[in-house]
Amino acid sequence: MTMTEMPAEGASPVLDVRGLTKSFHMHHLGQRLDPFRDVSFAVGQGEFLLLRGPNGVGKSTLLRTIFRTCLPESGAVIFASRRGAVDLARAADVDVALLRRDEIGFVTQFLVARPRVAAEDIVAEPLRRLGRPASEALEEARHWLSAFGVKRDLWRAYPTTFSGGEQQKVNLARALILPPRLLLLDEPTASLDAGARAALVARLAELKHAGVAMIGVFHHPGDVETLIDRVIDLGRKEVSDVAV
Ligand SMILES: Nc1ncnc2c1ncn2[C@@H]1O[C@H](COP(=O)(O)OP(=O)(O)OP(=O)(O)O)[C@@H](O)[C@H]1O
Numbered sequence: 001m002t003m004t005e006m007p008a009e010g011a012s013p014v015l016d017v018r019g020l021t022k023s024f025h026m027h028h029l030g031q032r033l034d035p036f037r038d039v040s041f042a043v044g045q046g047e048f049l050l051l052r053g054p055n056g057v058g059k060s061t062l063l064r065t066i067f068r069t070c071l072p073e074s075g076a077v078i079f080a081s082r083r084g085a086v087d088l089a090r091a092a093d094v095d096v097a098l099l100r101r102d103e104i105g106f107v108t109q110f111l112v113a114r115p116r117v118a119a120e121d122i123v124a125e126p127l128r129r130l131g132r133p134a135s136e137a138l139e140e141a142r143h144w145l146s147a148f149g150v151k152r153d154l155w156r157a158y159p160t161t162f163s164g165g166e167q168q169k170v171n172l173a174r175a176l177i178l179p180p181r182l183l184l185l186d187e188p189t190a191s192l193d194a195g196a197r198a199a200l201v202a203r204l205a206e207l208k209h210a211g212v213a214m215i216g217v218f219h220h221p222g223d224v225e226t227l228i229d230r231v232i233d234l235g236r237k238e239v240s241d242v243a244v
């Protein structure tokens with residue numbers, strides 16, 4: 001499918017995806033699967049793009065390709081980083097790792113929990129890395145754990161044993177404690193209760209206001225309806241320019 005989307009006039013794109021094509025070669029079956037072909041769109045500061053389409057159409061694969069967990073067959077993923085433009089499809093692994101640490105956030109349904117690290121330390125880590133005093137970082141981490149509804153008893157516990165929803169809340173608190181330049185969201189509300197969903201939408205609104213560019217897949221797009229600027233529909237040939 002071919003699609004072209006540009007950010008609102010005057011906005012400088014944070015991400016410019018050009019002619020992106022991804023194929024999976026399933027050698028054992030002698031088959032090739034093309035989740036998406038020649039996809040182009042751009043997203044500017046403070047813009048929220050909803051990515052949608054039926055199951056298996058390639059939404060997660062597209063986000064993973066932007067995050068460079070997947071390599072595309074062809075096309076470019078130009079990211080205007082704070083240190084200049086970089087094609088994420090071609091950048092060195094070490095540069096991609098730095099960008100993931102400092103500028104590009106990715107929230108999926110799965111927590112990358114490390115053994116024997118307390119929930120509050122996982123959440124505080126991005127602030128500590130910036131040199132914030134330990135007590136201040138911890139206080140802010142607790143604020144976000146509380147905002148997403150993680151019970152106080154769990155703050156010092158290890159999230160490896162948490163329920164799916166509790167893990168997701170820790171995940172969100174850590175991923176959203178600082179505004180990244182680009183934020184990718186893959187069904188972040190899937191295992192959340194109503195309170196956490198509301199807290200997430202409130203935080204995303206703040207981040208949008210702060211200029212974060214966002215691309216998200218949402219099981220219930222109604223949750224984020226007020227934030228959506230444009231929709232990329234991977235299941236259709238044409239692209240709509242209006243929200244849901
Ligand atoms: N590593 C892989 N190897 C082979 N095929 C894959 C691989 N990863 C994904 N696929 C296939 O690519 C297609 C797109 O998958 P993807 O997970 O991107 O879909 P999706 O749009 O996110 O679906 P859902 O709404 O169910 O989350 C699927 O048919 C899937 O089976």
Ligand SMILES: [Mg+2]
Nearest residue numbers: 059060061186
């Ligand atoms: Mg998916």
